[in-house]
Amino acid sequence: MFSKPTTEQLLAGIAEQLRTTVMAEIQTEPTKILLQQIDQILMGCSRRAAHEIAFVHEEALRVATLTGKDLGIPASLHLDDVVAWYQRVSTALSDEVEAAFASGDQARIDAARAALDARSAVEMQILGALDLVGRG
Amino acid sequence: MHNVNEMPARVATFLAKAEPSWKNVTVDSYEVMTGGYSRLLARAEVSHSLGHETLVLRGDPPKDRQLIETSRQQEYELLLVVADHGVRTPRALHFDPTGADLGTATIVLEYSKCTSFVPWFNAGGSLDGLHLRLAEAIASYQAIPLESLPACMERPASWEAYMTKRIDAWRQASHNHVESLPIFHYVAEWLDAHRPPAAPLVLRHGDFQSSNVMISAEGQFEMIDWELAGIGDPREDMGYFKAVAQAMPPDLLDDTRIEEFCARYRELTGMTELQINPATVAYFLILGVVGTVEQLMQGGAKWATGENHLFTSVFNMSSVLFGQSMWLAAASQLAEPMKQIAAAARGGK
Secondary structure (H helix, E strand, O other): OOOOOOHHHHHHHHHHHHHHHHHHHOOOHHHHHHHHHHHHHHHHHHHHHHHHHHHHHHHHHHHHHHHOOOOOOOOOOOHHHHHHHHHHHHHHHHHHHHHHHHHOOHHHHHHHHHHHHHHHHHHHHHHOOOOOOOOO | OOOOOOHHHHHHHHHHHHOOOOOOOEEEEEEEOOOOOOOEEEEEEEEEOOEEEEEEEEEOOOHHHOOOOOOHHHHHHHHHHHHHOOOOOOOEEEEEOOOOOOOOOEEEEEOOOOEEHHHHHHOOOOOOOHHHHHHHHHHHHHOOOHHHOOOOOOOOOOHHHHHHHHHHHHHHHHHOOOOOOHHHHHHHHHHHHOOOOOOOOEEEOOOOOHHHEEEOOOOOEEEOOOOOOEEEOOOHHHHHHHHHHHHOOOOOOOOOOHHHHHHHHHHHHOOOOOOOOHHHHHHHHHHOOHHHHHHHHHHHHHHHOOOOOOHHHHHHHHHHHHHHHHHHHHHHHHHHHHHHHHHHHHHHO
């Protein structure tokens, strides 16, 4: 396969073409709004494509350390297998959050919270800026 | 409803039936409106023997293109009640419950002469005093007696039971999603551990945000889009307004205005300072959004499984991602104030 341009570059390039070339040809307001939404999602996909599998593995390591559980590894690096495994990681983190609050142990709650803050930071990195186009 | 070739004739036929005193009903223009994500909107200019009307049609999209599922029947009945109690909102004039006439379940509303608040603000509108008008707007619909609300609206058994169900909705939203959502579980546990003092149950708008209010020439707010309304805590709409304002300014409840807002609201409703204060409003910045969040996540999940083909469902999951970082930050800031409020409330008993 050709690995370059990367998926990240291709998606960002498509978004740029839509923004700079296609948008000017759009006549109706609902379609303009749709195109602006597509632009934001495509840029998020671009950032996600570059790091998605690494992000998942990094979070799994944090959750395994937090819970002391062996979360295993994905069956392969194909995305379907990685996502199926990540579901187990997320469930383990959700369970740990509830167990931490049930225990009343503030240090345990704080540790779970730190894992959630790291998760949220990755989500915000993928999201970039949010523009609620079409509202109002 | 977005078929601009077919709709003028359908609207004319419908109105001729709904308004028997109107003769020679003609739809002079029919155009699709933007501004909302969830329902189809269109504006019709109508002439008839007794004059001219500007009407707004608000209808359901096809099932596989619905961002959220709500009842037009309930919304129509509620609009009648709300307008009858003098709340500023465009009056509902007609209803096609089945779509037999207009192609989809549709409410026909009067066209508001007010201006959408967000574009008005972006064009340089002054915010002076509007936080007080906002308090008055919220108090106006919350004053409607619960027994006057449509029978189809769910009546919680108590404030405590309502809060328990509302908080648990965060956990259920995770359980019902296509993947586990750990931050939702944290939010539920945190909200449960930091409950505010109880408050009377009232009508809540359910989607009370700057894009769902309009402003009159006299500087008064008019509310639109009641599809997510229910009976709940009076602080939910305040928190929800503040939550959406983080992503879409202006925030009329920011640090410079929130104390005056709370004071005006307390003056109008008789609620106490322990019930209504910046911290309890901010608590509902988190809790108040759960109804919309669960709907948006359901839309995203259905898109992922191929049951829904509305691209906006995917786009709106970005709002939830943004929201998660906001809820975590708010929980950190509120933990201590909420403990102090709870202690003061216990001391007052």
